[in-house]
Amino acid sequence: MAAVNHHSPLDPDVIRRDFPIFERDFGGRRLAYLDSAATALKPRAVIEAVDAYNSRYSANVHRGIYTIGEEATAAYEGAREKVARFLGAPDSREIIFVRNATEAINLVAYAWGRRNIGRADTILLTELEHHANLVPWQLLAQEKDADLEFVPFDAEGHLIMDSWEVLLRTRPRLVAFTHKSNGLGTLLPARQMVQQAHDVGALVLVDGAQAVPHLPVDVADIGADFYVFSGHKVLGPTGSGALWARAEILEAMPPFMSGGEMISSVHLRHTTFNDIPHKFEAGTPDVAAAIGLGAAVDYLAAIGMERVAEHEEALTAYALEMLPREVPGIRIHGPRTAAERAGIVTFTLPEAHPHDIATLLDREAVAIRAGHHCTQPLHERLALPATGRASFSVYSGRDDIDRLAAGLRGVQRIFGGPA
Amino acid sequence: MDDLYRDEILEHYRQPHNFGTLDAPDAVYEGNNPLCGDRITMMLSVGADGTVHDVAFSGRGCAISQASASLLTDEVKGRPLSDVEALTNQDILDLLGIDISPARLKCALLSLDTLHHALRDRAAASAAPAGDQAGAGDQAAGAPA
Numbered sequence: 206m207a208a209v210n211h212h213s214p215l216d217p218d219v220i221r222r223d224f225p226i227f228e229r230d231f232g233g234r235r236l237a238y239l240d241s242a243a244t245a246l247k248p249r250a251v252i253e254a255v256d257a258y259n260s261r262y263s264a265n266v267h268r269g270i271y272t273i274g275e276e277a278t279a280a281y282e283g284a285r286e287k288v289a290r291f292l293g294a295p296d297s298r299e300i301i302f303v304r305n306a307t308e309a310i311n312l313v314a315y316a317w318g319r320r321n322i323g324r325a326d327t328i329l330l331t332e333l334e335h336h337a338n339l340v341p342w343q344l345l346a347q348e349k350d351a352d353l354e355f356v357p358f359d360a361e362g363h364l365i366m367d368s369w370e371v372l373l374r375t376r377p378r379l380v381a382f383t384h385k386s387n388g389l390g391t392l393l394p395a396r397q398m399v400q401q402a403h404d405v406g407a408l409v410l411v412d413g414a415q416a417v418p419h420l421p422v423d424v425a426d427i428g429a430d431f432y433v434f435s436g437h438k439v440l441g442p443t444g445s446g447a448l449w450a451r452a453e454i455l456e457a458m459p460p461f462m463s464g465g466e467m468i469s470s471v472h473l474r475h476t477t478f479n480d481i482p483h484k485f486e487a488g489t490p491d492v493a494a495a496i497g498l499g500a501a502v503d504y505l506a507a508i509g510m511e512r513v514a515e516h517e518e519a520l521t522a523y524a525l526e527m528l529p530r531e532v533p534g535i536r537i538h539g540p541r542t543a544a545e546r547a548g549i550v551t552f553t554l555p556e557a558h559p560h561d562i563a564t565l566l567d568r569e570a571v572a573i574r575a576g577h578h579c580t581q582p583l584h585e586r587l588a589l590p591a592t593g594r595a596s597f598s599v600y601s602g603r604d605d606i607d608r609l610a611a612g613l614r615g616v617q618r619i620f621g622g623p624a
Numbered sequence: 625m626d627d628l629y630r631d632e633i634l635e636h637y638r639q640p641h642n643f644g645t646l647d648a649p650d651a652v653y654e655g656n657n658p659l660c661g662d663r664i665t666m667m668l669s670v671g672a673d674g675t676v677h678d679v680a681f682s683g684r685g686c687a688i689s690q691a692s693a694s695l696l697t698d699e700v701k702g703r704p705l706s707d708v709e710a711l712t713n714q715d716i717l718d719l720l721g722i723d724i725s726p727a728r729l730k731c732a733l734l735s736l737d738t739l740h741h742a743l744r745d746r747a748a749a750s751a752a753p754a755g756d757q758a759g760a761g762d763q764a765a766g767a768p769a
Binding site for chain 1: 629634637659660661662663684685686687688725728731768
């Protein structure tokens with residue numbers, strides 16, 4: 206791993222040496238990857254951790270009484286401990302490994318929701334939510350004849366807190382919101398909102414998919430009841446992710462998926478279930494992905510999430526200042542300042558549709574996201590069919606943003622040229 | 625250099641041909657790609673001889689989707705319906721004359737998909753039971769579609 210000075214700002218050139226994908230030649234250029242909000246690139250440490258499992262001890266977990274079985278179990282459960290520490294979770298039994306944040310939310314909707322949400326109960330969400338923190342609640346509400354309410358956001362992408370407070374008076378059973386909006390980058394005041402939701406007797410699920418990769422998260426401090434994130438966004442392998450939830454809540458919940466691993470004793474007509482967390486991990490898990498996630502968490506912890514947050518805030522500030530100057534007419538959506546929205550810059554150009562922008566940027570080996578970013582309601586609210594989105598991570602640098610600006614100028618030349 | 629966005633495509637995007645509406649279209653359909661917000665409404669007037677008498681499209685979206693619609697409307701004007709119905713996805717790609725990546729294929733094909741839907745709806749409407757219609761043959765013919 207590259208040498209790290211804990212007191213200095215991140216140097217993307219140094220960080221990039223840890224990521225093999227930057228060795229790949231894209232038409233003579235290095236990849237300027239600006240879509241980390243979709244998924245993060247993988248450091249060598251993660252790739253090697255996965256390879257090591259697959260090459261040297263690829264046994265199943267919790268089973269083998271032979272050497273590699275014990276090694277696999279130790280590595281898998283060791284990864285669970287790492288994730289617990291990374292999130293500030295008091296007890297690693299509160300970490301359930303899942304495939305991604307979407308699966309984590311579905312787990313809560315099925316295992317907790319079906320038991321605890323009833324007719325005319327209210328589930329309070331926001332209009333900023335990613336489809337993963339919207340559709341499962343829609344299905345639950347339909348099934349249980351429960352009500353959904355939504356906290357709106359203002360022109361700058363901030364939640365309208367007056368509306369939030371009014372909607373709390375409906376005394377929702379569950380409040381679910383994103384810690385950081387993947388559509389606009391807005392950081393929500395999670396701690397305060399959890400407190401207010403608890404005051405009216407609601408349980409709270411926080412979608413940390415865009416927060417955990419980019420800022421220090423302490424679930425104990427935030428105080429939520431459920432907190433989810435995707436491992437593949439934290440530099441971990443695809444197929445990794447976790448649900449954190451309070452032990453007492455998990456213990457009271459019925460299982461999600463069932464089968465092997467999550468059982469204690471099985472008879473023909475009745476079965477008792479395993480303790481947490483294994484009650485919620487049916488079948489052979491994605492052992493390699495979990496081990497890779499452990500390595501990812503180690504990598505980020507060694508850098509320090511405060512430094513990661515500072516790095517991304519500085520990049521965001523650079524982008525917010527420079528892009529309107531270099532790319533005339535660009536519209537940047539969401540909060541005005543980098544501090545309110547670190548790591549994500551969502552924009553539109555008057556001349557060209559985001560799809561066309563993305564295709565042309567691809568020619569320059571600049572990767573952005575174009576579309577609605579799994580937030581169709583948010584885009585409907587903004588009255589924008591689609592937007593372009595640039596998002597950052599530890600390996601992103603000013604040079605990437607410079608290349609974005611140059612690419613956007615190129616798009617303007619092609620589309621805005623004389624008829 | 626930029627084959628995808630060569631002048632002809634951009635021209636069709638900036639000044640699309642046959643852009644607008646028809647007063648009394650014989651066939652109309654609004655197609656859209658919710659994934660990206662591309663939207664196209666196709667309108668056709670069909671002459672008594674079964675050819676496309678007039679055609680118009682309106683909509684909004686990316687350059688590929690709009691240029692494709694513009695080129696398609698030029699292509700079908702004056703053609704017999706049977707020709708139009710027989711147009712394939714490959715024909716659209718040939719019209720555009722460029723390599724479209726799989727990610728952008730839906731953009732390119734939206735216009736044809738919309739056009740075919742319009743014709744299908746029109747055919748279904750004519751096939752609906754209406755015994756008094758001129759030119760009717762066998763009143764007992766066939767179950768409704």
